[in-house]
Amino acid sequence: MKRILVPVDFSGDSLRALRFGIYLANKLDCHLRMIHVQKSEKFEIPFHFEELKNEIIHTVQEYFDKLIKLHSADYCVKNGVFDFKIRTGSVYREIVNQAKYGDAFMILMGAYGASGFEEFFIGSNAVKVVTNATCPVITVQKEFDKGKLNTIVMPIDASTETRKKIPFVAEIAAQCKATIHILGVHETSDANVIGKIENYMRQAEDYFKEGNINYVKSIRKGENNTLSSLDYAREVDADLIAIMTEQAESSINMFFGSYAQQMINSSEIPILSVPND
Incomplete structure (x- = not known):
């Protein structure tokens, strides 16, 4: 067990x-x-x-x-x-x-x-x-007062590591009967980057369909992927935000180094950090 x-x-x-x-x-x-x-x-x-x-x-x-x-x-x-x-x-x-x-x-x-x-x-x-x-x-950070875990936000960016959290998030969602929000986030108008994110979102969608897990999809452009994720999570009254602990360092990365600390320190919503192993 x-x-x-x-x-x-x-x-x-x-x-x-x-x-x-x-x-x-x-x-x-x-x-x-x-x-x-x-x-x-x-x-x-x-x-x-x-x-x-x-x-x-x-x-x-x-x-x-x-x-x-x-x-x-x-x-x-x-x-x-x-x-x-x-x-x-x-x-x-x-x-x-x-x-x-x-x-x-x-x-x-x-x-x-x-x-x-x-x-x-x-x-x-x-x-x-x-x-x-x-x-x-x-x-x-704050009291888990709902008594249920209903809504999980799972940000997806253009890094290959971003998909590694999908199975773990799916397992929690299935047992808690939660809905997963597949959230594509990007800071650029580059069509190649956006296309990669949309492809990763489809892969997540296929995985959740196979597991009979409820999900919705959305994509957002903002100046900062971390803040975009937090804003969206607050809008949908999320109970959990799922991120990767580390991702490749690039202009499109999310939650690398100080970003992970920013998420933990700034979010009143619980943060699930999945290691990149």
């Missing part, structure tokens, strides 16, 4: 990610594993739980136990194992290593975490995890 890994630092962002992770674990019939990374062996009390302010708690393990007990109705993995690991060291390295050696299907994490707003400027652990992980990563 597949496993979703959710980093938990007891911040609001990480708990929002946990709820989304449990929803997906139940839809995809996955195990769910939480991971908490300590910077040192010394126990530091997490700041988030007002409900536990009068509790005497000595270890991170006790916090996990209290978390599960306190919110057992919210935190229920129906068909898989729900457990946790505690690691010490570099936050993003330990998360990436746990995902790799624990054979995680996906990482799902808060975009900022405990250190919050400052990470917008210095580069968040979320971006480092996305950049280094060998499995797909979903980053979450």
Whole structure:
């Protein structure tokens, strides 16, 4: 059975990610594993739980136990194992290593975490995890309050790598009964570039038809593919935007380097980043 890994630092962002992770674990019939990374062996009390302010708690393990007990109705993995690991060291390295050696299907994490707003400027652990992980990563900024994943926006550009996310997006959409918006995005009027994008969109359409997955198609030209994708996703009230972690560096690329960070930091909609492997 597949496993979703959710980093938990007891911040609001990480708990929002946990709820989304449990929803997906139940839809995809996955195990769910939480991971908490300590910077040192010394126990530091997490700041988030007002409900536990009068509790005497000595270890991170006790916090996990209290978390599960306190919110057992919210935190229920129906068909898989729900457990946790505690690691010490570099936050993003330990998360990436746990995902790799624990054979995680996906990482799902808060975009900022405990250190919050400052990470917008210095580069968040979320971006480092996305950049280094060998499995797909979903980053979450706000509460998953709909209770359903209905709409996925999948931008398609002219790079050959852009198509590699199609099977993974299709798997999630099929299990969640979501509609995929195949969104062609370009920053040029070059007919060859537009023709390539339209061809890739047709390939995605054929794949989704074969899998009986609901989809719609649209194509947009803008000054910035990232902003075009975000604007469209907001218009259709998307629940998830699926991108590639890395794409070829060119005048038409999307989400390369700082663009990936821009997406994670700028989007209130969860971002699914699929590695280019």
